[in-house]
Amino acid sequence: MSTLEDIDRAVAVFRSQAVALATTDLERATPCVGWDVRTLIGHVAGIYQAVSDALHGERVDLVAALVPLGNEPERTLDDAATRMSQAWREPGAFDRTLPTAIRDMPAVLAARIAVGDALLHAWDLARARAQELVMPTDLAEAQLALMQQYYDPATRGPGRGFALAVDWPADAPVQERLIALSGRDPAWPDVA
Numbered sequence: 060m061s062t063l064e065d066i067d068r069a070v071a072v073f074r075s076q077a078v079a080l081a082t083t084d085l086e087r088a089t090p091c092v093g094w095d096v097r098t099l100i101g102h103v104a105g106i107y108q109a110v111s112d113a114l115h116g117e118r119v120d121l122v123a124a125l126v127p128l129g130n131e132p133e134r135t136l137d138d139a140a141t142r143m144s145q146a147w148r149e150p151g152a153f154d155r156t157l158p159t160a161i162r163d164m165p166a167v168l169a170a171r172i173a174v175g176d177a178l179l180h181a182w183d184l185a186r187a188r189a190q191e192l193v194m195p196t197d198l199a200e201a202q203l204a205l206m207q208q209y210y211d212p213a214t215r216g217p218g219r220g221f222a223l224a225v226d227w228p229a230d231a232p233v234q235e236r237l238i239a240l241s242g243r244d245p246a247w248p249d250v251a
Contacts, residue, residue, distance in 0.1 A: 063153075065174050065198060066143075066173055066174055068195060069175075069181075070143075070144070070177050072177060072198075073178075073184070075181070076181045076184040076192065077132070078133060084187075085097040085128075087188065089183045089184065089186070090182075090183045091180075091183055095187075096188075098125070099184060099187070100128060100136055101126050101127060102180070103180050104135050104136045105124030105125040105139070106172075106173060107140050107143040107173070108124070108126055108142065108143070110147075111143045111145075113159060113169065114147070114149070114155060114166065115146065116158065118158040118159065118160065119158070120160035121160070121172065147170070152166060153166045154166065171202070171205050174198060175241075178198060179237070179241050179243070181194070182238060183243070193234065194237075196233060199233045199234045199237050203236055206237065210240065221242045224239060225238075225239040225240075225242060226239070
């Protein structure tokens with residue numbers, strides 16, 4: 060599959076979890092410490108908007124990306140996802156360098172970050188709503204490999220993109236290892 064197809068699939072996974080939300084759902088806690096569902100969806104929509112802006116040359120902060128959801132969170136998310144999808148489909152999009160607050164990065168790396176963000180936050184959203192989510196295995200494997208390549212405990216912690224990795228068995232399913240490496244407990248909310 061192509062990188063564009065991976066982005067589309069990952070975004071579809073997230074969007075499938077962000078439908079038919081009740082107002083009370085928006086207030087639920089998520090595995091992302093300090094974030095409720097409203098904040099999580101606002102962050103994902105913010106990532107999609109930031110990626111689109113960066114593809115057009117604007118310097119963005121992917122860690123702090125957040126858009127207000129207003130009274131129509133599903134529509135806000137859909138609009139941001141559509142805008143990002145259109146930006147990725149522009150000629151030469153994957154050959155660009157995206158200016159970010161952390162560093163300029165190749166578009167292909169930014170694409171993998173968008174895929175990972177969608178997958179991990181889809182899991183967060185499912186768990187916040189007491190549901191299970193099974194990520195596409197090929198996407199989870201690719202994201203785990205990328206995160207293993209870039210994992211540095213010195214860049215993790217409060218106020219950063221990820222918490223420190225959670226200890227988890229090396230022979231666990233790929234999705235659980237990905238979730239643990241991202242700093243989430245795969246057993247959430249059943250954490251003692």
